[in-house]
Amino acid sequence: MSSPHPSAPPTIPVLGPGHNYASITDKISDIVLQFRAPIRWFLGFIVGFSLLQGLLLAIYMLLFKGVGVWGINIPVGWGFDIINFVWWIGIGHAGTLISAILLLFRQQWRTSINRAAEAMTLFAVACALLFPIFHTGRPWLAAYWLLPYPNTMGVWPQFRSPLIWDVFAVSTYGTVSALFWFTGLIPDLATMRDRAKSKAGQFIYGALAMGWRGSARHWQIYETAYLILAGLSTPLVLSVHTVVSFDFAVALLPGWHATIFPPYFVAGAIYSGFAMVLTLLIPMRSIYGLQDMITLRHLDNMAKVTLVTGLIVFYGYMMEAFFGWYSANEFERYMIYNRTTGPYWYMYWTLILCNGVMPQLLWFRKIRMNPVILFCISIVVNIGMWLERFVIIVTSLHRDFLPSSWGMYQGSRYDWSFYLGTMGLFLTLFYLFIRVLPMIAIFEMRMLLGGKPADKEAAH
Amino acid sequence: MADDTHLYGLMAEFTSSDALVSAAERVHQEGYTRIDALTPMPVHGLAEAMGYDDRRIQKMILAGGLTGAAFGLGLQLHVNLIGWNLNLGGVYLSGYPLNIGGRPLVSLPAFIVPAFETTILFAAITAVVGTLALCGFPQPYHPVFNVKRFRERGAVDGLFLCVEAEDPKFDAARTRDLLQGLGARGVYDVEP
Numbered sequence: 001m002s003s004p005h006p007s008a009p010p011t012i013p014v015l016g017p018g019h020n021y022a023s024i025t026d027k028i029s030d031i032v033l034q035f036r037a038p039i040r041w042f043l044g045f046i047v048g049f050s051l052l053q054g055l056l057l058a059i060y061m062l063l064f065k066g067v068g069v070w071g072i073n074i075p076v077g078w079g080f081d082i083i084n085f086v087w088w089i090g091i092g093h094a095g096t097l098i099s100a101i102l103l104l105f106r107q108q109w110r111t112s113i114n115r116a117a118e119a120m121t122l123f124a125v126a127c128a129l130l131f132p133i134f135h136t137g138r139p140w141l142a143a144y145w146l147l148p149y150p151n152t153m154g155v156w157p158q159f160r161s162p163l164i165w166d167v168f169a170v171s172t173y174g175t176v177s178a179l180f181w182f183t184g185l186i187p188d189l190a191t192m193r194d195r196a197k198s199k200a201g202q203f204i205y206g207a208l209a210m211g212w213r214g215s216a217r218h219w220q221i222y223e224t225a226y227l228i229l230a231g232l233s234t235p236l237v238l239s240v241h242t243v244v245s246f247d248f249a250v251a252l253l254p255g256w257h258a259t260i261f262p263p264y265f266v267a268g269a270i271y272s273g274f275a276m277v278l279t280l281l282i283p284m285r286s287i288y289g290l291q292d293m294i295t296l297r298h299l300d301n302m303a304k305v306t307l308v309t310g311l312i313v314f315y316g317y318m319m320e321a322f323f324g325w326y327s328a329n330e331f332e333r334y335m336i337y338n339r340t341t342g343p344y345w346y347m348y349w350t351l352i353l354c355n356g357v358m359p360q361l362l363w364f365r366k367i368r369m370n371p372v373i374l375f376c377i378s379i380v381v382n383i384g385m386w387l388e389r390f391v392i393i394v395t396s397l398h399r400d401f402l403p404s405s406w407g408m409y410q411g412s413r414y415d416w417s418f419y420l421g422t423m424g425l426f427l428t429l430f431y432l433f434i435r436v437l438p439m440i441a442i443f444e445m446r447m448l449l450g451g452k453p454a455d456k457e458a459a460h
Numbered sequence: 461m462a463d464d465t466h467l468y469g470l471m472a473e474f475t476s477s478d479a480l481v482s483a484a485e486r487v488h489q490e491g492y493t494r495i496d497a498l499t500p501m502p503v504h505g506l507a508e509a510m511g512y513d514d515r516r517i518q519k520m521i522l523a524g525g526l527t528g529a530a531f532g533l534g535l536q537l538h539v540n541l542i543g544w545n546l547n548l549g550g551v552y553l554s555g556y557p558l559n560i561g562g563r564p565l566v567s568l569p570a571f572i573v574p575a576f577e578t579t580i581l582f583a584a585i586t587a588v589v590g591t592l593a594l595c596g597f598p599q600p601y602h603p604v605f606n607v608k609r610f611r612e613r614g615a616v617d618g619l620f621l622c623v624e625a626e627d628p629k630f631d632a633a634r635t636r637d638l639l640q641g642l643g644a645r646g647v648y649d650v651e652p
Binding site: 219223 | 498503506512518525539555580584585587591595598599612
């Protein structure tokens, strides 16, 4: 390791001083096991749960009337459903990046944020999956449209289609994320089982912990399997957004048919995901007083990842514009011209403001260390990434090769209700998660302390 | 020896993971074979100190991944190549070859993605199911939980070493002396 520059600011430790095994265990498990939740937890939960009702209404209307309640039409046949699907899937990627890739790189600062980030991944994937399932209009039939299973009709999916690749990639991603998350939880569920006061708590956590007792032989198997799972998740997460980008890149439409899409989509996914981790964890560490576990160092590092991936995304925008001009193709050129000056010009320039200009603030350490400003930037990034998908999808579709088929698109009230409703589902699930499961990996925090379980407890 | 019959074993508590590792190593060198250490977090070198070197999970995951790759590729080849009707007792396994613009029925570059995903999926499921199976989970009962001290501290900060009475070298008095001599801060009986 190189020594830091003499004028470099002091490094903030990943765990505040004065902690021992018992204090970490108590602090994290008490969030769940103490009877009362803070009032701000209820406020957050109520917001999420209210928005969730909009989702139920939108699904009801969709199933009752059909996809006509959405704003989609020709020429824009893919609207909010694919925009929001890509947005949510992208958000999920940061959780896997933090839990798997940073584990492989032995980045200790991932320890206190990986559990919550993985939960975020799961819930984001759940929200994302609602869109492709419900855009079929008749989701009870979706099984044989999407999944390969032997049926009496003898019909199978078309395996050369990126949409079927997407089914495989996203369902694998959801399953592996859930497995990875649950595996990481087992030792902590054992801790919860032993610390729970109520019979019901002991029974439920006990059943989920499956008899974990911390045996050295089990740890040996467990750690190997966990590391291999991380190694499997790493190419998986990169493949998922690559495949999502194939949904567009394999098509021949100007604005979609671009070889830069896979890396640029993956970077965008990590960018929006880290922003969402910041959006969730900055209020959370304040509600539960976790500033000594989710320190400014964590926020600083996450902001740096956001900045780097944001620059890659911005490079992607510039290259799209450059390719449009350099292709010398009439339709490619018109696509860029229409994007920047056409009827959706304000979407494009707001996107550049959100994803190109605002992240430049993260060059400054003072801003990276300021949770309030960082929270605001993370919201801006989330909006920017939604706009990115809107711009890519809608502005490419609404004016294609024949001017006679041009049209405009906007989301209907049920589109918005569905979209905001998935945010409600996401928030509801996340707030329930922090209420019933330890949101920081307790056993990994113990590892940060090294081998001395302190001494205060052991002495009496 | 009559005293041993109602015991599952003896459990000693240590105050640092270094002490636990050296104690485990020592007990292993003394010739004990049925020993286990119980810690609230992984302690590197601990299983190795007791002579445990379990590498089955790696092989299981590899086998799972290869099975997944074969399944994913096999599924796509089957669907695209088997044109006749295959009815196995009510399960229809006929394929559905699609000629898309004259592209080959076996379009391997396009088949990479689903085959890759099933590889990862099968490997990951094997990793989790295999870990649970090798650990013997779910396990509703285990005698170590009869030790009150372990129930209280085992999942917080207690570092324990357990010697089973089944061990051929086990002798309640002598094993207790050995554990205490290794610097244990307490030695507890484990009821079966």
